[in-house]
């Protein structure tokens with residue numbers, strides 16, 4: 469284990485995602501590629517931090533701060549994890565970067581592609597590692613799915629894919645300051661969950677990532693309620709004729725079979741309780757077994773607790789290798805995702821204050 473890198477994390481916020489992230493970091497794992505230390509937690513109050521530790525990582529004793537700035541200034545922090553609502557990501561990232569810290573920032577990375585470019589320009593100038601926490605891309609399931617589709621060509625030439633991430637949010641019961649309702653916080657299904665449907669489209673229709681990937685044309689529609697998109701449908705149109713239909717909704721929960729990828733020799737269904745956390749997939753030949761075809765094959769994956777440790781391990785390995793960006797989620801890929809979402813919103817009508825900046 470001499471070569472196992474150690475990362476000392478500074479956690480910014482005590483919200484839902486931060487609780488999921490620290491619980492996963494603290495999980496004992498035989499196959500861990502890195503050691504993760506929860507060095508400190510920054511919150512709007514120290515009391516919130518105390519309650520957070522007690523509830524989620526009771527056996528640990530991180531330093532507790534009542535401001536985020538103290539996390540950025542802590543000399544014992546290697547990487548800052550940012551779990552604020554979307555609208556604050558740009559400022560939080562810039563503050564951490566300016567303090568010389570590496571950063572893992574939750575999705576959606578920013579509100580607009582322009583904001584993302586500003587953050588990466590600052591990271592480049594400071595020479596620090598920065599990555600969007602698009603955790604799903606780091607799952608062994610996702611890596612295997614991409615290999616089977618693009619290298620092994622198990623379903624032949626891919627022609628179409630569909631992916632939907634819907635959640636029944638009961639928006640009427642939420643207050644105006646909820647991150648699911650407030651445009652000032654970046655509310656809307658596209659940035660919150662549509663980004664996962666889009667991710668499945670991008671990784672299954674094209675083997676490239678970032679600069680080596682094709683920018684698809686977009687045709688999109690959105691349903692707005694008080695300016696917030698509560699449903700989004702986007703078609704990804706590739707030069708080859710490949711098409712992806714990626715959707716999101718705050719009105720209905722997606723069934724467990726949330727994604728289908730179709731090819732000339734068969735199709736794949738990806739399944740699980742949430743698109744962000746796929747559990748297994750099944751490769752189906754075009755001709756079913758009942759009609760003389762080969763049997764379908766199911767691929768299952770070990771995913772204890774939730775699966776945030778895959779991205780955390782990847783960050784630790786990249787930082788130890790003195791890399792500034794991830795090869796799985798490089799800066800150009802985050803910018804491409806943000807540009808696509810900008811275009812979906814331009815066509816669909818969802819607008820944020822940041823669009824005018």
Ligand SMILES: NC(=O)C1=CN([C@@H]2O[C@H](COP(=O)(O)OP(=O)(O)OC[C@H]3O[C@@H](n4cnc5c(N)ncnc54)[C@H](OP(=O)(O)O)[C@@H]3O)[C@@H](O)[C@H]2O)C=CC1
Nearest residue numbers: 481482483484485486511512551552553554574575576744
């Ligand atoms: N990868 C994944 O599976 C998931 C990712 N996310 C992402 O994580 C981010 C946060 O989402 P989530 O954890 O659900 O949000 P929460 O509302 O649960 O938590 C957000 C936290 O941000 C801090 N905060 C700072 N300013 C504000 C403000 N004005 N309003 C509200 N909160 C504020 C608060 O922490 P404090 O008081 O401690 O400072 C708050 O607890 C989003 O980018 C979201 O997309 C969310 C869920 C799952």
Ligand SMILES: O=C1OC[C@@H](O)[C@H](O)[C@H]1O
Nearest residue numbers: 575635660661664742744
């Ligand atoms: O990233 C996410 O994935 C899981 C969802 O429950 C959550 O709303 C979203 O932010």
